[in-house]
Structure formats: structure tokens, C-alpha cells
Amino acid sequence: MTSFHSDALEALRVGPGAKRPRRLRRTQSLRDLVRETTLEPSDFVYPLFVVAGEDTRRPIESMPGIHQLSVDRLEGEARELATLGVKAVLLFGIPGAKDPHGLESFADDGVVQQAIRALKDAAPDLVVVTDVCLCEYTDHGHCGLVDDAGEVLNDETLDVLRRIAVSHGEAGADIVAPSGMMDGMVGAIRGALDEEGLQRVAILSYAVKYASAFYGPFREAAEGAPAFGDRRSQQIDPGNAREALREAALDVEEGADGLLVKPALGYLDVVRSVRERFPELPLAAYNVSGEYAMVKAAAANGWLDERAVVFEALTGIRRAGADLVVTYHAKDAAAWLQSGR
Numbered sequence: 271m272t273s274f275h276s277d278a279l280e281a282l283r284v285g286p287g288a289k290r291p292r293r294l295r296r297t298q299s300l301r302d303l304v305r306e307t308t309l310e311p312s313d314f315v316y317p318l319f320v321v322a323g324e325d326t327r328r329p330i331e332s333m334p335g336i337h338q339l340s341v342d343r344l345e346g347e348a349r350e351l352a353t354l355g356v357k358a359v360l361l362f363g364i365p366g367a368k369d370p371h372g373l374e375s376f377a378d379d380g381v382v383q384q385a386i387r388a389l390k391d392a393a394p395d396l397v398v399v400t401d402v403c404l405c406e407y408t409d410h411g412h413c414g415l416v417d418d419a420g421e422v423l424n425d426e427t428l429d430v431l432r433r434i435a436v437s438h439g440e441a442g443a444d445i446v447a448p449s450g451m452m453d454g455m456v457g458a459i460r461g462a463l464d465e466e467g468l469q470r471v472a473i474l475s476y477a478v479k480y481a482s483a484f485y486g487p488f489r490e491a492a493e494g495a496p497a498f499g500d501r502r503s504q505q506i507d508p509g510n511a512r513e514a515l516r517e518a519a520l521d522v523e524e525g526a527d528g529l530l531v532k533p534a535l536g537y538l539d540v541v542r543s544v545r546e547r548f549p550e551l552p553l554a555a556y557n558v559s560g561e562y563a564m565v566k567a568a569a570a571n572g573w574l575d576e577r578a579v580v581f582e583a584l585t586g587i588r589r590a591g592a593d594l595v596v597t598y599h600a601k602d603a604a605a606w607l608q609s610g611r
């Protein structure tokens with residue numbers, strides 16, 4: 271046995287001058303030195319769900335650690351994010367009342383408009399990105415206006431999106447992020463912002479949003495599940511990758527300042543191909559609620575090391591080509607990075 275092993279080893283032994291990639295993996299310091307993809311708190315965008323009312327911090331059951339917050343609770347949140355080095359938030363509003371046309375979505379005193387002002391008062395340096403869509407505001411829960419047959423009306427919806435984006439810009443948003451996958455949404459919003467003197471407001475387009483079952487927990491958080499039907503007439507079929515590039519190209523043409531792919535983990539090939547096709551634009555990927563919930567549930571059962579898995583997932587998203595990651599893990603990950611892993 272011994273001689274068999276030593277013979278076999280002799281035959282396998284690499285000779286002098288051999289390439290030995292393990293040399294650079296020998297110590298933690300060497301590994302740190304040659305790491306190609308790193309994580310910083312400033313890579314993260316933290317989603318916030320803002321509700322009407324006061325003194326509210328309501329836990330979202332399917333997303334442990336995430337809450338719906340009233341506007342008066344945002345100041346504390348902004349301070350915490352600044353301490354952690356997280357530089358951007360993505361705002362979703364849950365209005366007090368919903369109607370077929372989503373009227374509160376562009377109201378000057380709407381919940382998101384109030385939230386933008388509160389955040390900018392509390393932390394002027396915080397980058398405020400706002401979701402621009404109708405699904406949280408309509409009683410039917412669709413991302414646009416619908417006709418009597420329940421079809422989502424594209425061009426009529428663009429007019430509402432223009433009003434929403436302008437109201438967010440006027441309230442002080444830095445970036446508006448249209449998420450409804452309406453055809454022509456970026457061009458319509460750019461035109462409206464420019465007409466109103468809001469040239470400074472950037473557009474981060476949800477250019478590539480798949481019809482994904484991983485959005486499940488978000489629907490509880492944003493209270494925006496469709497009352498009938500689904501969103502497959504707007505969002506991309508999970509089997510399609512070339513279509514993603516077509517969507518992204520149209521949004522670039524229409525004036526998008528940045529692109530977003532959603533979800534992230536099941537679509538890293540798409541993140542990579544959008545990165546390669548549009549190297550000049552910042553690219554974000556949305557590490558969605560279902561991806562978050564899976565990690566939290568497994569960690570709560572002791573089945574996964576949460577911190578290690580979160581770092582690995584976020585690193586994977588960045589390695590695929592995303593500059594920014596919208597993630598519910600943002601605060602935890604930033605705190606762990608600060609504490610030196």
C-alpha cells in the first residue's frame with residue numbers, strides 16, 4: 271500500500287518551475303491582497319418601505335429584520351445608515367388609501383414625497399432613489415392603469431409615471447427608478463423631468479425585470495400584490511436572455527443613466543451580459559426579497575452561516591458585473607464589514 275501511494279504521488283508530482291496557484295492562497299493576507307472583487311458599504315442600496323401614519327415600525331413577517339416605517343421614523347434610519355457607510359436608499363411608499371388610478375402616487379403630500387423631504391432634511395448627503403410605479407398605489411395592484419378587461423394600458427400609464435417622477439424630483443429625489451417595465455417609460459420620464467427643470471434628476475431604469483416568483487415576500491412588504499392576473503405581460507420571461515439586452519438597449523437609447531437587473535442571484539448570466547454590452551453605464555442588481563427570505567429562514571434554522579452566505583452572495587453579484595447591489599442585507603453586511611468580518 272505504502273509503495274503504491276508513493277509511486278502514485280511521484281508520478282503526480284509537479285516538477286521544478288511548475289505553476290502553483292495555491293501559493294497566493296496560502297495566508298489570509300495573501301488572499302486579501304489578490305482578491306479581485308471586494309465589498310464596501312457604499313456598494314449597497316437599502317430599500318425602505320414607508321407607510322402612512324405616525325410612530326410606526328411594523329415588522330414584515332416574511333422578511334425578518336425589515337420593517338415598514340412611518341415618515342417620522344426615517345430620521346433615525348438615515349442616521350444609522352450614515353454611521354454604517356451605506357450611502358443610498360430606495361424608497362417604496364405604501365399609501366393610506368388606494369384607488370384605481372393610484373392618485374396618491376404623485377400627490378405633493380404623498381407618503382414617498384414626505385419621506386424624500388424627511389430624509390433630505392435629516393441626511394442631505396444620503397442618495398435618495400425612488401421607486402416609480404403604480405402597483406403600491408392602485409387598488410387592483412397592477413403597475414399601470416387597467417381597462418375594463420383588466421389589461422394594463424401602456425401609453426396611458428406613461429402619463430402617470432411622468433407625474434410621479436416629477437413629484438419625486440420636486441421633493442428632492444436624486445434618482446428615480448421606474449420599475450413597471452412599461453414600453454417607453456424612460457423616455458417619457460426623461461422628457462417630463464427636463465420640461466419641469468429637473469435635469470439634475472437621474473434615471474435608474476429597471477430595464478431588465480423578470481416575472482419572478484422570488485418577489486413573494488416583497489408583496490407583503492409593499493402591499494402591492496395584483497388583485498387579479500399577474501405581471502407577465504410586462505415582465506420578462508425567465509427563459510429569455512437576449513430579450514434582456516433588447517430591453518436594456520431601448521432604455522439606454524431613451525436616456526437611462528443607469529440600468530438595473532432584477533432579481534440578481536438566478537440571473538447572474540444576465541447581469542454579466544448587460545455589463546459587457548453597456549460598459550459605460552452603472553449597473554445595479556436587485557437581490558430580491560425571496561433571496562433574502564431564503565437566507566434568513568435557513569440561518570434561523572441553523573442550516574447556513576448567515577454572514578458567510580450573505581458575503582458570498584453579494585460578492586457573486588458584484589463579480590458578475592454589478593456596481594451596486596440593492597439588498598435587504600445592506601445594514602447587516604455593512605456592520606460586518608465595519609467590524610472586520
Ligand SMILES: [Zn+2]
Binds near residue numbers: 404405412413449450
Ligand atoms: Zn409595479
